[in-house]
Amino acid sequence: MNEKISGELQLNINRLNQTLFVGKNYDLKYRTLHVGGKDLCVYFIDGFLDDHTMERLMETFLTIKNEDMPETPHEFSKKYIPYGSVSLADDYEKIITAILSGISCLFIDGYEEAIMIDCRNYPMRGVEEPVKDRVLRGSRDGFVETIAFNTALIRRRIRSPELVMEMLYVGEKSQTNVVISYLDSRVDHEFLDKLRKRINDIEVDSLTMNSQSLAECLYQYPWYNPFPKYKFSERPDTAAACILEGNVVILVDNSPSAMITPSSVFDIIEEADDYYFPPVTGSYLRLTKFLVNFTSMAITPVWLLLMQNSVLVPEWLKFIMINEMINVPLIYQFLILEVAIDGLHLAAVNTPNMLTTPLSIMAALVLGDLSVSSGWFNSEVMLYMAFVAIANYSQPNFELAYAFKFMRMITLVLTAIFNVWGFVIGWIITIAAIVFNKTIAGRSYLYPLFPFNLRQFLKRFIRVRLPHNDKGLR
Template sequence: MNEKISSELQLNINRLNQTLFIGKNFDLKHRTFYVGGKELCLYYIDGFLDDHTMERFMEVFIRIKPEDMPNTPHEFSKRFLPYGSVLLLDDYDQIIRGILSGIACILVDGYEQAFMIDCRHYPMRGVEEPEKDRVLRGSRDGFVETLVCNTALIRRRIRSPELIMEMLYVGKSSQTNVVLSYLDSRVDHEFLDKLRKRIQDIEVDSLTMNSQSLAECLYQYSWYNPFPKYKFSERPDTAAACILEGNVVIMVDNSPSAMITPSSVFDIIEEADDYYFPPVTGSYLRLTKFIVNFVSMALTPVWLLLMQNSVLVPQWLHFIMIQETVNVPLIYQFLILELAIDGLHLAAVNTPSMLSTPLSVMAALVVGDLSVSSGWFNSEVMLYMAFVAIANYSQPNFELAYAFKFMRMITLILTAIFNVWGFVLGWIITIAAIVFNKTIAGKSYLYPLIPFNATQFLKRFVRVRLPHNDKGVKQ
């Protein structure tokens, strides 16, 4: 049973001071003063409080005379709290959660309700375009770590009264804010109810890694299947478009990424540039992306298979045969380069920008030219792996790119060990990992291919201009 606050101010102060460790926390402040002949106590977190708004409140408070003091908190709120968002609470736990969220709390002697004044001022960075989800044409804003700002970016794009921003709390210690954003008339309410219940039933101390921690708590999928269950985006225009299509967007406080559910593999591959250009250009970019992703998956395993079975190479393809001496087995060369590419990627991420140019020069000279001339690698292997590395960056989703990478490495190893049968087995494992995967809604990961929907399947590859309908605006 929820514990209620008392009408005696001193009892409330003693309880709050003990719970909030007032005196030990330098940033948790409380101040007691008299307003209209009654004692009043203010609790707030230094760094969250909007000083200008609180100054306005104080200007109003000092003018209150004892004879003007109302008998009920509702009347006090109507007459003397004209600024900001004011909520009256009598539940002790909700008051604690509000104070720790940065909301200013005012307790008045004789009132059995506390005034929660939302005049927070969050420290935040600018809404510049995200590094990973850049577009050639379109809006240049992006999500930030402040949840209120992220919801405002979506509200700016969807001005419908049916747009719902539902607040939930996750984490026993962290009490992290989680928002479910959806259009009430277009969302699948059965899926929404299941998703809400899953979030409410999460028993965890805190969401340490924000949205990734929530994703792992929501769906306990098999660790050996690397294909992602969610589409993550830092672009508010992408999130708004998905909401208009009937999806649910999950936003976690302190995370600049929105989780879009449910998402099939075709949804994850999509990106904003597919829709910021005319249909012909958008269709070309989309088809190019699909072809590049498929070629990056198949190129090195197919070439390794042909090198192990040179009789299968037709006369007109003899130029792909290795011309130099092979000092290191081809499979080792591929695996070493797969790891080296990730090593260079990690080095680039952790290298200060002023040193990025020397790093690029060293990578080009040492890893590129000298590794071939020294005999460690063959030039053909370096060429194909360079294409694969570039193709990985054409995939907008980081998790999906690594899923393809893992499947490619498994196929390479099986091909090197079992030859043709290993190549076939590798592709069977890859296809099975995709086919038997399920979205968080429990539906097919390959929709609209399985189950087959000809119209929707065509729209995944070729973007055509269709009339807008009540199912969304994306085509």
Template sequence: MNKEISAVLKNNMDHLNSELNTDKNFDIIYRTLKIADRQAGFYFIDGFVKDDIMEKVLEFFYGIKAEEMAKDMHAFSHQFLPYVEVDILDNWNAVVTNILSGVLCLFIDGYDSCLAIDCRTYPMRSVEEPEKDKTLRGSRDGFVETVVFNTALIRRRIRSPKLSVEMLQVGKSSRTDVVVCSMDDRVDTQFLERMKDRINAIQVDSLTMNQESLAECLYHRKWFNPFPKLKHTERPDTAASALLEGNIIILVDNSPSAMILPTSIFDIVEEADDYYFPPVTGTYLRLSRFVITLMTYLLTPLFLLLMQNPEWIPQGFAFIVIKDEINIPILAQFLILELAIDGLRLAALNTPSMLTTPLSVIAALVLGEFSVNSGWFNAEVMLYMAFVAVSNYSQSSFELGYALKFMRIITLILTALFNLFGFVAGVLITVLSIALNRTLSGKSYLYPLIPFNGKQLFRRIFRIKLGSQNGGES
């Protein structure tokens, strides 16, 4: 691959035919043609090239006369190629990577370089609103699997020369495009350079799982701390506002999601809906999400603690005591239902859309009514677990939801074993897991609470007018 590009067309085509196995790979196509008095050949991947653009480019080539031919490929591209996305390649590594990325590469006898014509198009879906990051009001577009379209969606919202969009490649075999976006006048430049150095230093064969593979290469996470260090979003408006707040956005080709870093727990809980409504409504939505998220963690362990100590229940709340016979220990019921809820999630993901409604009705009847009547579960346990399962979707981060789930299970087990001391120990483990966590930039996961910044903390909790802050939604 270190061999230089030859000025003899046959040598170049023999090298590429051997390197790309064109006799075996039906989708790697090459054609020969005559440009003026010289032989030429070009390579491309079937399905990636825009036919109409190629037809127009070839029309210019066929109209060139022998006496008009330029002395080298650079002059040729300027004189006879009125297309905007062209490049001159001088080494085989770049040629092979461009061809396999969908770029058309042209060789002309007598020129010792390659002309790369980027007339590719990728199969893609429309930029529709993402299923996960929906809003009641606001933009209805979302990121797709093509990184060029994703950067265009961000550029559409930030028309500033300070916006930098740098492309890197990761993976020996996959050579996946990774785009790092930042605002030059707002980003922490030291952290930005450190992230780019980490990406360039990654030595893997491929990013098989796209962003998750990249995230695991960027930092060696502590497996015992499940709280996420990154925020993922499929919304261009959220990504754009994060850039304006000085964060870094990382886009990975073939992934419809953007990575926002550095990220604190306050960033993860925030959503775009907080800013698409007036300040009072936005504040209510944000505080509701904070309270509900906290309840999804505390509700079932607190209920178990009170059932173990019914004398602590105030007279006005005596109705929460389980009155029916308990056939299975309450802890076992909670743990079984925690597993069952995840089973239903997995089943819903693999259920054909046309069967979703009837199967949901069957699941509700069988797993709800009959499981209580059969004596497996008590109605109160089913009620509280149903609340936890539904309320878990009040915030959009899957990672945060599962982190709270793991902490909830630990607290349940400790409460069942050690009563009040176990409950306190479980809560303490959760608090320490959050407080001792660090963002990728090394800062506190609880900023602006720790270290304390009253002005920023107020803005994190209460939604204020957009004109009075230097960002927007995040």
């Protein structure tokens, strides 16, 4: 049962000072004043407070005379707090959560309710274009770590009263703000109710890794299936487009990524550039992306299979055969390079900008020319792995790119061990991992291929001109 605050100011101060460790926390402060014949106290966190707004409120409080002091906190807030976001609360748990969220809470002697004044001013970076989700044409803004600004970026694009931004709280200790955003007339309300219940039922201390922590709590799918259940985007235009299509967008405070659900594999592969160009160009880019991703999964296992069975190579493909001496078995070459590419990726991420050029030169020399001339790798293997490395960066979703990578490595190992049957088994495992996967809504991961919907299936591959009354953006 929630404990109510007292009408005696000193008791409230003693309780809050003890609970919030006010003497130990340098940034958690309180200020007492005597106005209108009564004592008052305001709690706030230094760093979250809009000093200008609070200064003007304090100036107003000091002008209150004894005879003008209202009898109730509701009258006080109406008369002396000319600020848009003001509410009342009477239980300690809610008040403490509000203070730790950056809301200033005002206690007045004799009042059995606290006045919560939302004059927060969170530190934040600019809404510049995200590094990963860049586009050749289109808007250049992106989500930031402050949830209020992220919802505003979506509101700017969808000016409809049907757009709902529903606030929930997750984490027993962190009380992290989570917003589910949807268009009330287009969302699947049955799925929305299940999603809301899942979020409310989460039992965790905090969302340490923000969106990823929430994703793992929402849907605890088998760890051995690497294909992602969500589409993540740092672009407000992409999130707004998905909301208009009937999806639910989940925003987590302190995270610049929006979770879009439910998402099939075709939704995850799509990106904003598909729609920022005319239909012909957009269709070409989309088909190229599908082709490159499929080829990146198939090219190395197919080539390894042909090298192990040279009789299968037709005469017109004889040029793909290796002419040099093979010092290291081909399967080991492929696996070493798969790991080496990830090592270079990690090195590039952790290398200061001023050193990226020397790192690139060393990688090109050591893993390129010298690795071939030393006999560790064959030039054909380097060629195909270079294509795979480039193809991985054509995939806008990191999780899906790594899912393809894991399936490719499994197929390579099985092909090396069991030859043709291993190649077949590897592709069966890959197809099964996709076919038996489900979205968070329990639907097929391959919709609209299964269950088959011809109109929606063609839209996934062919970018068409959108009619003015089309409710979807695909």
